[in-house]
Amino acid sequence: MKIYGDRISGNCLKVKWTADHLGIPYEWIDVDILAGETRTPEFLAINAFGQAPSVELDDGRHLAQSNAIMLYLAEGSALIPADPYIRAKMHEYLFWEQYSHEPYVAVCRFQHHYLKRPLAELDKEKVERGYRALDTMEGWLADGGFLAGKRVSCADIALVAYTRWAHEGGFELKPYTGVRAWIARVEAAINILDGAEAR
Numbered sequence: 001m002k003i004y005g006d007r008i009s010g011n012c013l014k015v016k017w018t019a020d021h022l023g024i025p026y027e028w029i030d031v032d033i034l035a036g037e038t039r040t041p042e043f044l045a046i047n048a049f050g051q052a053p054s055v056e057l058d059d060g061r062h063l064a065q066s067n068a069i070m071l072y073l074a075e076g077s078a079l080i081p082a083d084p085y086i087r088a089k090m091h092e093y094l095f096w097e098q099y100s101h102e103p104y105v106a107v108c109r110f111q112h113h114y115l116k117r118p119l120a121e122l123d124k125e126k127v128e129r130g131y132r133a134l135d136t137m138e139g140w141l142a143d144g145g146f147l148a149g150k151r152v153s154c155a156d157i158a159l160v161a162y163t164r165w166a167h168e169g170g171f172e173l174k175p176y177t178g179v180r181a182w183i184a185r186v187e188a189a190i191n192i193l194d195g196a197e198a199r
Contacts, residue, residue, distance in 0.1 A: 001026040004043070005053040006033045008114065010106060010161030011066040012053040017157055018070045021190040022077055026055075034114065067094045070154050079157070081149045090148035093155035101137075104130035106162040109169030119170040127170070134166065134176055141178040152189040160186040 003019065003026050005012030019026050031037045031052045038050050047054035047064045054064045063069050071094075074080050081087045104126045111117045137159070140147060147155040164183045167173050173180055186192070 001058055002029055002056040003027070003053060004029045004031045004046070004055070006031050009033060009052060010165060011051075011102070014066050014157050014161040015053045015055065015069045015073070017161075017190050017192060018073050018079065018154070021157075022073060022079070024073055067098060067154070067158055070157065074154050078151060079154050081153055083149070086149045090153045090155040093147050094158050097155075097158045100129070101133040101159065102162055105133060105166050105169055105171065107169075108171070109162065109165055112170050113165075113168040122170065130166070130169065130171055134163070134171060134173075134179060137163065137182075138176050138178045141182045144178070144181065146182070146185070146189075152186055156182075156186045157190060160192075 001019075001024065003012075003015055005016065005028065007013065007030070016028065018024075031043065033052060037043060038047070038052050043054075044050055046056065046062050049064050051064065053066055053069060054062060055069050056062055063072060071080070081090055108122050108126055108130055111122060112119060146152050147159065160183055163179060164187070
């Protein structure tokens with residue numbers, strides 16, 4: 001399997017972490033998002049969305065969209081809860097992550113940390129909605145567990161990717177004690193050792 005991704009992208013790293021955690025062998029192929037490498041004819045031939053990550057499976061088929069890739073890789077593993085209701089809750093968090101978290105927390109991070117836009121110039125609505133997402137997560141994590149069930153799942157991997165980097169988008173994580181403790185639990189559970197821990 002080949003994973004086409006950029007290590008600055010939480011969406012790409014969540015796929016990498018899933019494969020690493022499950023011991024799935026792969027070849028990592030660096031794609032520089034900032035240099036426009038996801039818009040080249042060569043990349044668009046394997047992923048018409050023009051987005052990273054993308055994977056080429058062992059049989060040559062391609063798959064895009066980070067959460068779809070994660071679910072494919074995790075099929076039959078403990079990362080997908082066996083109980084139908086808890087599994088549906090996991091999917092609920094995955095949909096929420098892409099609609100109500102990533103468009104705000106990740107976008108603010110990209111604009112501030114990589115495009116060097118001053119915090120005062122970030123879209124105020126995106127900042128407000130990013131904090132609303134963090135507030136929501138703090139409520140979910142008050143019990144000191146994981147998002148869907150008693151063990152780490154794809155929901156945790158999906159949401160930890162950009163949450164642990166929220167400070168790079170100007171979000172103050174210090175008040176979010178439940179979120180920060182959860183980040184540490186997920187990092188430990190899936191053995192994230194990339195030196196980018198959110199503290």
